[in-house]
Amino acid sequence: MSRLQEAMGAAAEQVNAALDGYIPRSTDSDGRLFDAMRYSTLAGGKRLRPFLVLRSAALFEVPLDWAMPSAAAIEMVHTYSLVHDDLPAMDDDDLRRGLPTCHKKFDDATAILAGDSLLTLAFELVAAPGGHPDPGVRAEITHQLAIAAGGGGMAGGQMMDLAAEDSTLDLTAVTRLQGKKTGALFHFSCVAGAILAKRGAAESMERTALGRYAEAIGLAFQIADDLLDVEGSEADLGKAVQKDAAAGKATFVNLLGLEGARNRAAQLVDEAISALQPFDDKADLLRDVARFIVARKN
């Protein structure tokens, strides 16, 4: 097992335990809301975004207890987006992380409310006393998380993606779309450490470097996703494949070709690693993440 696999596995265990503690259990009268939230959130996944939060926090020696609410919150926001995107009115998917999607396991109304409640719980968590001791940091984390998740970020990207199904986007437009749809949460995850460490103007160079790293790995992640959609198997991915081609969507693969997409992804890995130049070997796992993102099989 590689150094990165080991570290990601250990972090995923910590994040899973935290998520398990943060999401309440259902009582008799609550209906199945918390069941559905737990089902979708605790179904597994690589916990890549939380790992980025924890590693960016570790760069600045932020205590784990101060960083964990942000790590869990970004996974809740990511999960809510999957639950809503999988709905019949959106991408209409039956399978996610190898299991029935939330609306298949429960029903559409429960999936809508479970997504809504996960998003809300994410904000409750990062704003709550008991996480980071500085309320100013909690307010800034909340603010940045909302910017990443909202109409100018992830949700806006999903809207563009739905609107694009009827049109043909060029490389610039697809890059912009993906920068919002997947890039915005990566950006939050990578700069979270600097915010949690209260890096001020003097250290804004570090925050900028993490932002450049995030932008590169976010785009590389999406190109790798497009490659996996063509080359991967449903068994490895735990979700349907070749959906984008079937939907006639503009992807990096059909815009750049297989070889072109692979080259662009490799170039972005180099850019991501060079963005980390200001950091010493404490950033080695983040360097490994950049390589992993394009080498992964799911």
Place this chain on the structure above:
Amino acid sequence: MSRLQEAMGAAAEQVNAALDGYIPRSTDSDGRLFDAMRYSTLAGGKRLRPFLVLRSAALFEVPLDWAMPSAAAIEMVHTYSLVHDDLPAMDDDDLRRGLPTCHKKFDDATAILAGDSLLTLAFELVAAPGGHPDPGVRAEITHQLAIAAGGGGMAGGQMMDLAAEDSTLDLTAVTRLQGKKTGALFHFSCVAGAILAKRGAAESMERTALGRYAEAIGLAFQIADDLLDVEGSEADLGKAVQKDAAAGKATFVNLLGLEGARNRAAQLVDEAISALQPFDDKADLLRDVARFIVARKN
């Protein structure tokens, strides 16, 4: 025009102007996301929850600029809940505030994303610098707003409401359900002023009083809604009537009878007004609100 009507009208104008400024306008590539958010939020409505925020803030002489983000945010959360509740998978309503519901005007996917983005924007707004100058207050407002909106509050109440359609609830259960579904946002609105004024432990009596007021008017509001569903007209209400009876839902009217429901509502008005006893005539408009809530025709 009564003193209250005048004050509510003036506040609604200020709130509408704030909402108009807070919600971005669409650009070409954004699709219709911001259009849908603006359509549903700016469609009108009494702005009752923002009015409660502004009046509770005025009790403590909190400047308007410090209170407006919370006032606008609670209206965004309320609007998001209407947009999602109106979806075919939930209550399946075609008409809201006299206009086609969001998914009728746009489509289901856009309505889901517009709701998601309004909820997210509400948190962005209350956490952002530029509103209340104290980041600790911003973090607490964010935290309380999330508690009110989430699985233990409004969204949890909506889940209970959906689950209850197959069963018969008693008065205790309906009261508990409505305490979450409608009461939680009223509670936030009424205690917001005390939070924005940084009322500490010494003044927690004031926050408790506002909480008791909120609980009473929230329940009275819901009883009045049930009465309007039976006695009101679609033209006055701008939405379909007698839906609850058709759905076989347990309401305060069929649990208490028409006369019993009217009496209980009147009793709650008295309780709300007596909860405001610690406050002088600065609370007169809140006293008027309690009376208005059961007297309104829509």
